[in-house]
Amino acid sequence: MSNNHDHSHEEHAEITHDEKPGYYEILEISIREILIEKQLIKAEEIRKQIEVLDSRSPVLGSKLVAKAWLDDAFRERLLADGNSAAEEMGITIYDDTAFTVLEDTETLHHMIVCTLCSCYPRAVLGLPPDWYKSKEYRIRAVHEPRAVLKEFGTVIPNSVQIQINDSTANQRYMVLPLRPKGSENFTIDQLEAIVTRDAMIGVALISL
Amino acid sequence: MNVVDHDPPIHQEGKKVRVSLKFPIGHYRVPTYIRGKEVRIEKNLGRYINPEEEAFGKNAGSKLWYYLVSIPQKQLWKDYNGADEDLLEIEVFEPWLESI
Amino acid sequence: MSSENLVKRLPNDIAGTVCSDKINIVERSLYPWEKRCHALLDVLDYHKIVNTEEKRRGTESIGTEMAAKLSYYEKWIVSASNVLLQKGLISPNDIANKTKEVSDRYGVTL
Numbered sequence: 068m069s070n071n072h073d074h075s076h077e078e079h080a081e082i083t084h085d086e087k088p089g090y091y092e093i094l095e096i097s098i099r100e101i102l103i104e105k106q107l108i109k110a111e112e113i114r115k116q117i118e119v120l121d122s123r124s125p126v127l128g129s130k131l132v133a134k135a136w137l138d139d140a141f142r143e144r145l146l147a148d149g150n151s152a153a154e155e156m157g158i159t160i161y162d163d164t165a166f167t168v169l170e171d172t173e174t175l176h177h178m179i180v181c182t183l184c185s186c187y188p189r190a191v192l193g194l195p196p197d198w199y200k201s202k203e204y205r206i207r208a209v210h211e212p213r214a215v216l217k218e219f220g221t222v223i224p225n226s227v228q229i230q231i232n233d234s235t236a237n238q239r240y241m242v243l244p245l246r247p248k249g250s251e252n253f254t255i256d257q258l259e260a261i262v263t264r265d266a267m268i269g270v271a272l273i274s275l
Numbered sequence: 276m277n278v279v280d281h282d283p284p285i286h287q288e289g290k291k292v293r294v295s296l297k298f299p300i301g302h303y304r305v306p307t308y309i310r311g312k313e314v315r316i317e318k319n320l321g322r323y324i325n326p327e328e329e330a331f332g333k334n335a336g337s338k339l340w341y342y343l344v345s346i347p348q349k350q351l352w353k354d355y356n357g358a359d360e361d362l363l364e365i366e367v368f369e370p371w372l373e374s375i
Numbered sequence: 376m377s378s379e380n381l382v383k384r385l386p387n388d389i390a391g392t393v394c395s396d397k398i399n400i401v402e403r404s405l406y407p408w409e410k411r412c413h414a415l416l417d418v419l420d421y422h423k424i425v426n427t428e429e430k431r432r433g434t435e436s437i438g439t440e441m442a443a444k445l446s447y448y449e450k451w452i453v454s455a456s457n458v459l460l461q462k463g464l465i466s467p468n469d470i471a472n473k474t475k476e477v478s479d480r481y482g483v484t485l
Binding site for chain 3: 092182194207233
Binding site for chain 1: 304305306308320323326341343348352355356357358360361362363364365366367368
């Protein structure tokens with residue numbers, strides 16, 4: 068599912084009342100209306116699912132990370148069963164996937180990719196960035212993770228093991244990044260604020 | 276009471292297996308880069324509908340075991356540039372894993 | 376290059392192939408139709424009308440040219456259309472008639 072097409076982004080500006088839909092938007096509207104007319108789906112279901120999508124963002128992931136940093140017992144539960152731990156925090160994994168958290172240590176750095184498509188823990192982090200879905204990331208991340216990390220400005224010394232997980236089945240991975248030095252006295256709000264989406268994918272480290 | 280599993284998993288954690296070198300048509304979830312490689316069973320991930328059949332409309336029925344497997348990057352790629360300990364992990368369904 | 380590789384190797388099965396291009400570290404928020412498309416496929420998966428694996432197969436079976444030229448969500452809606460057609464849940468004429476109705480509604484020529 069590479070995001071590789073020639074035309075400029077101006078052609079894809081947000082559709083307002085005055086602008087005309089392109090072919091694929093017409094197809095999307097048409098398929099949706101056909102399915103509603105055939106009573107296979109309801110318009111309300113689409114509306115509700117858009118609300119669900121809008122409710123998921125890296126803010127949720129950062130809450131799990133901050134709590135795991137502060138609460139050892141919660142961290143254990145999060146690593147043992149991500150779905151249940153997320154549920155504890157009011158985050159329902161709505162898509163029948165196994166939310167799996169991978170813990171970084173001083174000697175182990177995790178990185179996530181879906182080389183075949185774009186599997187991503189959407190229920191916790193929201194929608195993935197375009198680069199995650201790009202052919203360049205999907206081709207290169209498994210083959211040369213350290214070079215890819217450098218392009219993100221992240222340098223991992225060879226003394227630290229890199230483990231890259233390619234999502235091909237039902238697991239949806241999120242990295243539990245290393246808590247940065249200097250954050251020892253941070254409140255939970257301060258800790259949540261320093262957790263970045265890119266650190267939860269594993270292409271960035273958290274620093275103060 | 277001991278429950279008999281009439282469909283037990285074939286592979287155990289720690290075991291070395293080989294990812295089959297075979298070529299389905301239509302749909303698959305085993306990338307070419309891992310086929311034919313020797314990997315280690317890291318974890319039994321349970322059972323799930325076979326994605327190759329799910330892709331053609333099968334939504335229920337017997338499920339297959341699938342596993343988290345690992346391989347050192349330096350064994351996976353001839354030209355790997357990184358630490359000797361660097362690892363790749365990937366999920367693979369049982370029909371793709373051969374005992375060696 | 377032998378054509379059999381086009382049959383044996385799906386267009387998304389690209390990891391580890393030759394690529395010297397840098398990661399284009401960009402992202403944008405979804406256009407409204409893309410978000411509706413995402414929600415549509417989620418609803419179709421929930422009802423198992425088009426499950427997620429069928430959608431994936433649908434984005435693969437369009438072949439390498441379309442896989443390269445269509446954007447992420449363009450592939451999703453074409454995939455959903457094809458899977459629905461294959462299952463006999465909608466017909467080619469349903470699509471022809473409705474896309475004409477919708478394009479007329481917006482004053483667009485297909």
